[in-house]
Amino acid sequence: MLKRLHQPGGLIGIALLAGVLALLWPMLQRGYPITHSTHFNLNWAFQYQRQFFGGQFYPRWLEYSNFGYGNPTFAFYPPLCMVATLPFRALGLDMLGSLVASMGLAMAVFGLGLYLLLRQVLPWALALVLALLSMAGPYWLVDIYQRGAIGEVWAIAVSPWVFWASLQTICRLQALWPVAALALSYGLLALSHLPTLLVLTLIWLPLPWVVGGRDPFWPRVGRCYLGFGLGLGWTAFYLLSAFWDQRHVQVDFVNFTEEYTPHHRLMVSGLMQLKPRWTEHWFESNLVGYWVWMAAVLGGVGILVFLEWLARRSGRSFSCQESGAAESLARATLLYSLGASLVALLMMTDLLAWLYEWVLPLRRIQFSWRWMAVTAVTVPWLVGSLAGWGWGHKRWRLPLLVGLGLAMAVQTWQGLQLVSKAGFDPPLVQTFQELAAAKQFPNEPQERPGIAFLHMHWRFPDGLALVDALEYRPRQVTLPMPPPQVDPLLQWQGEVEDPAARLQVEEWRYGYRRFRALNPTGQEQAVVLRTFYYPAWRVQIDGWFRAAEYNEPGLLQVRIPPGEHRVEVRYLGTAADWLGWILTGVAGVLLVELRRLLRLLGLRTTEEATPC
Numbered sequence: 001m002l003k004r005l006h007q008p009g010g011l012i013g014i015a016l017l018a019g020v021l022a023l024l025w026p027m028l029q030r031g032y033p034i035t036h037s038t039h040f041n042l043n044w045a046f047q048y049q050r051q052f053f054g055g056q057f058y059p060r061w062l063e064y065s066n067f068g069y070g071n072p073t074f075a076f077y078p079p080l081c082m083v084a085t086l087p088f089r090a091l092g093l094d095m096l097g098s099l100v101a102s103m104g105l106a107m108a109v110f111g112l113g114l115y116l117l118l119r120q121v122l123p124w125a126l127a128l129v130l131a132l133l134s135m136a137g138p139y140w141l142v143d144i145y146q147r148g149a150i151g152e153v154w155a156i157a158v159s160p161w162v163f164w165a166s167l168q169t170i171c172r173l174q175a176l177w178p179v180a181a182l183a184l185s186y187g188l189l190a191l192s193h194l195p196t197l198l199v200l201t202l203i204w205l206p207l208p209w210v211v212g213g214r215d216p217f218w219p220r221v222g223r224c225y226l227g228f229g230l231g232l233g234w235t236a237f238y239l240l241s242a243f244w245d246q247r248h249v250q251v252d253f254v255n256f257t258e259e260y261t262p263h264h265r266l267m268v269s270g271l272m273q274l275k276p277r278w279t280e281h282w283f284e285s286n287l288v289g290y291w292v293w294m295a296a297v298l299g300g301v302g303i304l305v306f307l308e309w310l311a312r313r314s315g316r317s318f319s320c321q322e323s324g325a326a327e328s329l330a331r332a333t334l335l336y337s338l339g340a341s342l343v344a345l346l347m348m349t350d351l352l353a354w355l356y357e358w359v360l361p362l363r364r365i366q367f368s369w370r371w372m373a374v375t376a377v378t379v380p381w382l383v384g385s386l387a388g389w390g391w392g393h394k395r396w397r398l399p400l401l402v403g404l405g406l407a408m409a410v411q412t413w414q415g416l417q418l419v420s421k422a423g424f425d426p427p428l429v430q431t432f433q434e435l436a437a438a439k440q441f442p443n444e445p446q447e448r449p450g451i452a453f454l455h456m457h458w459r460f461p462d463g464l465a466l467v468d469a470l471e472y473r474p475r476q477v478t479l480p481m482p483p484p485q486v487d488p489l490l491q492w493q494g495e496v497e498d499p500a501a502r503l504q505v506e507e508w509r510y511g512y513r514r515f516r517a518l519n520p521t522g523q524e525q526a527v528v529l530r531t532f533y534y535p536a537w538r539v540q541i542d543g544w545f546r547a548a549e550y551n552e553p554g555l556l557q558v559r560i561p562p563g564e565h566r567v568e569v570r571y572l573g574t575a576a577d578w579l580g581w582i583l584t585g586v587a588g589v590l591l592v593e594l595r596r597l598l599r600l601l602g603l604r605t606t607e608e609a610t611p612c
Contacts, residue, residue, distance in 0.1 A: 179227045233584070333385040
């Protein structure tokens with residue numbers, strides 16, 4: 001047992017676990033931190049877990065949101081960040097414990113992914129040390145401890161796996177599993193965070209063209225893009241509705257002020273006029289030091305690459321003319337990660353900010369510093385590739401180790417400094433957990449007045465009411481939060497004067513309502529449900545489908561014909577949801593038949609590429 005423990009595999013696992021525990025220690029001691037998104041994270045974790053364990057496999061519509069009127073939050077927000085909490089909840093942790101544990105899992109996924117990526121160009125010990133130091137990167141830890149951006153945290157955690165699977169796809173042209181691994185990792189990225197998916201895709205697309213050198217071009221590029229396409233394909237059940245159905249929600253609130261547009265939140269401006277000005281915004285000013293550090297690393301690497309290029313032209317190259325496969329790979333990844341990091345860095349300045357004006361989807365990332373989600377991976381990869389490039393030359397080893405060690409020490413110090421600024425309020429988050437646990441669907445607080453709680457929720461004498469992200473609220477909704485009155489589950493629209501008119505709730509559960517309505521008048525009468533209208537809701541009256549409508553505040557209403565009728569209202573999804581599931585099924589079949597698909601596309605080769 002002891003002998004096995006000292007094998008590299010055991011040491012790597014222990015080291016990564018120690019790194020995770022060290023970075024997670026503030027949460028293990030003091031609980032979940034107070035961040036910019038704590039009110040969302042607690043709200044979503046409570047609802048997602050409650051509805052999942054209440055029988056909904058994929059809760060797109062959050063039933064408790066907006067004072068019980070609901071919200072199609074996870075029709076648009078990627079679900080992986082909440083799915084990651086479910087195993088820990090099932091194991092008996094409470095809601096707050098499951099959030100903390102899921103952050104620990106994300107750290108482990110990130111650290112292991114970085115190690116595997118760096119292991120392609122470095123000896124295992126150096127790759128492990130560099131991965132551990134990179135886990136303390138400032139933007140990564142800011143996302144966890146200050147922003148609480150758990151969707152972006154998971155996107156960054158998955159990103160090294162995308163690059164690693166891409167290298168395996170390029171270097172192992174005879175194998176099937178790298179293409180499947182790339183499809184899996186890219187799909188998980190899509191299920192993590194859409195802004196990161198967008199910016200990383202723009203950075204990733206040139207990778208198969210740059211890395212690979214003399215390897216067969218079409219198999220290399222074609223297999224990578226096939227893995228990319230299958231990754232988007234198997235996540236179509238989410239992606240298609242997230243893009244197609246945006247017209248049904250108030251998505252324009254993503255950029256509701258200039259402060260939420262990337263070209264107004266630059267890290268450095270004035271470079272076009274040669275009068276650089278650092279940002280003075282209260283948040284990103286904390287990240288200026290990290291931006292400067294990255295610029296310094298990129299500048300130093302760029303100078304070394306330029307000097308090597310000059311030396312090669314003059315025939316006095318200070319690296320071997322005949323390099324091995326590992327050094328060739330390190331050189332290719334060095335050039336790629338340098339270019340990728342440089343583009344990401346410049347997208348935070350006015351040198352490339354004009355792209356935000358021309359490319360509308362780029363505005364959806366809200367803040368230019370979201371490109372740091374890319375550099376959180378590409379800069380450590382760049383440092384590792386530089387070390388791998390020079391590792392085979394003994395005279396370069398010591399200077400490289402000293403220089404890169406100092407650089408990574410500065411970055412780690414910056415990250416730990418930012419963690420030290422994290423805020424905690426254990427009684428506050430514990431109060432939320434207790435009040436949320438006491439909620440019983442579909443009951444909502446009846447007693448007034450209330451007080452604002454955790455930024456956007458409300459606490460009343462008889463319980464807690466939850467609000468949700470405005471950009472995911474159905475487009476027709478104009479009802480203010482908190483609403484001016486407490487609505488019943490069902491009510492007639494307007495006044496039905498006949499005392500014989502009645503409404504009786506038979507069942508009201510997640511994604512389903514059933515009631516009986518007696519309309520004693522001679523014409524149709526509208527019944528309003530305490531549910532926001534959204535086209536995914538489908539109405540049946542006596543087994544026959546009828547169109548759902550909405551009233552002026554945006555509530556779901558059903559027109560009841562004369563007489564007594566049984567009405568069922570189900571959340572069955574939109575056309576985009578169903579088409580997305582079909583595409584997911586098609587992609588699943590293609591993954592199962594991947595061998596045949598590669599042969600059909602001419603992407604099977606008997607030629608061995610550069611080994612990774």
